[in-house]
Structures are given as C-alpha cells and as structure tokens.
Amino acid sequence: SGVCGFNGDDAITLEKDGIVIDVFGEVGTDPGTSWTVAGVGNGATDKTLRRRTNITQGNANWNSSSVTEWIVVSTTDDASNLGSR
Secondary structure (H helix, E strand, C coil), rough: HHEEEEEEEEEEEEEECCEEEECCCCCCCCCCCCCCCCCCCCCCCEEEECCCCCCCCCCCHHHHHHHCCCEECCCCCCCCCCCCC
16 A cells, blocks of 8 residues: 555565565665656656566566666656556
C-alpha cells in the first residue's frame, strides 16, 4: 500500500523469498527530492518511468540500472503502454 503514495524519492524493492530481485533507488539512501533516472535529474518526480523493452529480468543493483534500463516520460501517470513488451 505504501507504493500508492510514491513521490519519486523512495526506494522500492521487489523480493522473492526475502531476496531482492529488482530495485528502484538505493535502499537506505536519501536522494533529496528525487532519484536521477536515465541521466535525468529529478527523473522520478512527476514523471512516468518505463523499463526499456530489451530488459528481460530484474536488476538488484540500482547504480548499474538507473541510466541504461529506464525511459523517462515527461507526463505523470501515463499508462498507455502498460502490459506491452
């Protein structure tokens, strides 16, 4: 339920059996107002983030995924491609 109030400066993990298999942000780190995503400062604030279509599995290392695995769409709550690969 906490993800419903996501404002762009929280870390989120997806876990299976207690093991992190995917992450957004760096757990335990405060980025200020927003994470930088895909080289875009404040990339997570009031934007829609999409995983690139060539990414086929989660990445538990935010530092390696934050630039290369995400596309920043400049509109908020854009679900136009939800569920498509």
